[in-house]
Amino acid sequence: MGIFDFLxxxxxxxxxxxxxxxxxxxxxxxxxYDLKSWQVKEAYQYDWGNHYFTREFLLDSGDEVVYxxxxxxxxxxxxxxxxxxxxxxxxxxxxxxxxxxxxxxKIVYEGKEYYLDRESPGYFSDExxxxxxxxxxxxxxxxxxEECYMVTVEQWGDREFAASHGKMVKEYEFSNILPGN
Amino acid sequence: MSIFKRxxxxxxxxxxxxxxxxxxxxxxxxxxIRDLKNDLDQSxxxxxxxxxxxxxxxxxxxxxxxxxxxxxxKAILLLQKAENGEIDSNEADRxxxxxxxxxxxxxxxxxxxxxxxxxxxxxxxxxxxxxxxxRSNISHxxxxxxxxxxxxxxxxxxxxxxxxxxxxxSNGTISMLEKMKEKVTEKEALSEAYADIADSxxxxxxxxxxxxxxxxxxxSSDALAKLKEKMxxxxx
Numbered sequence: 001m002g003i004f005d006f007l008x009x010x011x012x013x014x015x016x017x018x019x020x021x022x023x024x025x026x027x028x029x030x031x032x033y034d035l036k037s038w039q040v041k042e043a044y045q046y047d048w049g050n051h052y053f054t055r056e057f058l059l060d061s062g063d064e065v066v067y068x069x070x071x072x073x074x075x076x077x078x079x080x081x082x083x084x085x086x087x088x089x090x091x092x093x094x095x096x097x098x099x100x101x102x103x104x105x106k107i108v109y110e111g112k113e114y115y116l117d118r119e120s121p122g123y124f125s126d127e128x129x130x131x132x133x134x135x136x137x138x139x140x141x142x143x144x145x146e147e148c149y150m151v152t153v154e155q156w157g158d159r160e161f162a163a164s165h166g167k168m169v170k171e172y173e174f175s176n177i178l179p180g181n
Numbered sequence: 182m183s184i185f186k187r188x189x190x191x192x193x194x195x196x197x198x199x200x201x202x203x204x205x206x207x208x209x210x211x212x213x214i215r216d217l218k219n220d221l222d223q224s225x226x227x228x229x230x231x232x233x234x235x236x237x238x239x240x241x242x243x244x245x246x247x248x249x250x251x252x253x254x255k256a257i258l259l260l261q262k263a264e265n266g267e268i269d270s271n272e273a274d275r276x277x278x279x280x281x282x283x284x285x286x287x288x289x290x291x292x293x294x295x296x297x298x299x300x301x302x303x304x305x306x307x308x309x310x311x312x313x314x315x316r317s318n319i320s321h322x323x324x325x326x327x328x329x330x331x332x333x334x335x336x337x338x339x340x341x342x343x344x345x346x347x348x349x350x351s352n353g354t355i356s357m358l359e360k361m362k363e364k365v366t367e368k369e370a371l372s373e374a375y376a377d378i379a380d381s382x383x384x385x386x387x388x389x390x391x392x393x394x395x396x397x398x399x400x401s402s403d404a405l406a407k408l409k410e411k412m413x414x415x416x417x
Binding site: 028 | 232
């Protein structure tokens, strides 16, 4: 070992390379989930106020794209979801929300009932590492009776709506998390 | 050996001695583990790059298959339009053939992308083995470090205790205690001697005075006279 070898060393990573956790995830990382390898294509951040932040990642397996939502404020809550058409939930849902200023208490999607759990106004950023611009949104989260599956309805601006359908997942379902450059 | 060589050797020996003293086995092991983790991080990043290539190949294959399906659908649509008389059948056949050729081309490219992905996956297995070895090394040295820290703690505590034990001069303490005992005995003897000197130094007048002073008190001389009378009367 040379005496000045330390000068050549790279900066140490923020995570432990021998134990990379799902909470260490960043854009460019690779992970295994559901018998497939996924690349983290994009990272997003939500600010729900009172210093309550959650993160979301766009995962691409090559033949499928999903969103991984991470809430590690109290206990670690993870969910995997896919975007769906807002009118797949109810053809009149956007109009219903505009009229009542909130969606219905119950939604039926693919024959399953989902119940409104909470309404969360917040801000969204697609540049979590920079002080980028934040977009305002309102999110309504619905869960089934067992709270295993979920539907999320979002309102962006005055008349723009988005929806997603997903399920709650556990940390152990993810493996081989690899750092990206 | 020349004088300069000898001087250099002395300097070398001294420098090594200083460095040896500076070397803390725990700190150096911790640094070693940090270095290993950095190596692991670099390996994981290379592994991730190869995996990303595999995902990219699969995505490409998937896109090409979708493209092939799309060309086939277009060919069908062209033939349907020709059947409905919306376009000339010869033109429709020509375009449909072109579309089917494109479909075949896309399928061929998809197969190549799949093969590439499979080749990359094979490379991943080899890389995975190396990473497992590195992980195992790190885990081994982390456990070693725990043992090393525990041993160093025990050794420090033992050294401290031994040092304290070595510093205790039991002979000195005992001799000091004996000396104190002797000192007390000497003091007692001195006090007795003073008392004797005090007794022997009195004058005759002082002795008489003492006798007179210690003479019977009026009440006790009355009691004596009564006793003497009682004895006389007893004799008579």
